[in-house]
Amino acid sequence: MTLLELDDVTASYGPVRVLEGISLSVPEGGAVGILGANGAGKTTTLRAISGMVRTGGSITFDGRSIAGLSPERVAALGIAHVPEGRGTLGGLTVRENLRVGAYLRKDSKSVPGDIDYCLDLFPQLRNRIRSAAAALSGGEQQMLAIARAFMAKPRLLLLDEASLGLAPGTAKTVYEAIGRLRKESGIAMLVVEQNANLAFTLVESATVLETGRNVLTGSTAELKGMDEIRRAYLGG
Ligand SMILES: Nc1ncnc2c1ncn2[C@@H]1O[C@H](COP(=O)(O)OP(=O)(O)OP(=O)(O)O)[C@@H](O)[C@H]1O
Ligand SMILES: [Mg+2]
Structure with missing residues (x-):
């Protein structure tokens, strides 16, 4: 279809x-x-x-x-859009960015599990979970942008x-x-x-x-x- x-x-x-x-x-x-x-x-x-x-x-x-x-x-x-130039929220931490990605969802109970899934998908982000997005490398920011889009399900x-x-x-x-x-x-x-x-x-x-x-x-x-x-x- x-x-x-x-x-x-x-x-x-x-x-x-x-x-x-x-x-x-x-x-x-x-x-x-x-x-x-x-x-x-x-x-x-x-x-x-x-x-x-x-x-x-x-x-x-x-x-x-x-x-x-x-x-x-x-x-x-x-429909989730990962824009050119990534578009993460630089002043927020990695975890906060992932939470923001999920803000429209009604199934808030499954959000922590989905954050875990993102960190499994992009293990580099796990060590940076409390870092501000702006402090990440270009590659890590791209990973975070994709993970954040995924969090919207x-x-x-x-x-x-x-x-x-x-x-x-x-x-x-x-x-x-x-x-x-x-x-x-x-x-x-x-x-x-x-x-x-x-x-x-x-x-x-x-x-x-x-x-x-x-x-x-x-x-x-x-x-x-x-x-x-x-x-x-x-x-x-
Ligand atoms: N905000 C804007 N205002 C006016 N023209 C724009 C704007 N954004 C893009 N354009 C023009 O629209 C056309 C298409 O641009 P677009 O950004 O969609 O191309 P692209 O294929 O994504 O290119 P790139 O590979 O460089 O990212 C180009 O001629 C560009 O100059
Ligand atoms: Mg383009």
Whole structure:
């Protein structure tokens, strides 16, 4: 079953239109990638879903239209957004950030167990549980941002360049944890990534954006076999 569907979505910042018609769908429990060069519209596509930018076209989640809803309403429906640049609350500790992630939940009894799960997923955070988020390394902040999004118990996770600025080994660790989270939780994922090698370890299909449009969509295996994808995104 389809969980998220975008059909011919446009988006503008003020008078400037930057999405010219994006279509994609994410199946229940599936993981879909969005690839594309700088400025192609990847972040804006996630912002359109989250209600952070004015849109046209249709956006449906779980069979209902979410276009035009506020970011708070979209989050309450079960969509968690890990933004570019991570977006943790720097003045709060790791544990406080995780608690804040769960603030919309009604099942407060299972929050401590879920915090434990996050610390098992990202063991590096366990030693830093009382540290301010601002004092964490870039990789640890990325781990915390993902863990905080998980604490909302979403049905869909929007991930924007989780590998950005991380050393290759750290990026790999982060993606392995996301893969484990996906397997164990069944949360669907829409994954923006410039590092296609990493994205392809997680997603089973992807769409390529160029100047606000999809130019190519296919399964991971199909895309890996295409010369233009290999040249542009896979380093040869
Ligand atoms: N707040 C904004 N106001 C005006 N224009 C914006 C704003 N944010 C982005 N844009 C423009 O919208 C277009 C798409 O930007 P977007 O951030 O979605 O690209 P991206 O694919 O995520 O790029 P990157 O890989 O660099 O993160 C770009 O031309 C960008 O300059
Ligand atoms: Mg971006």
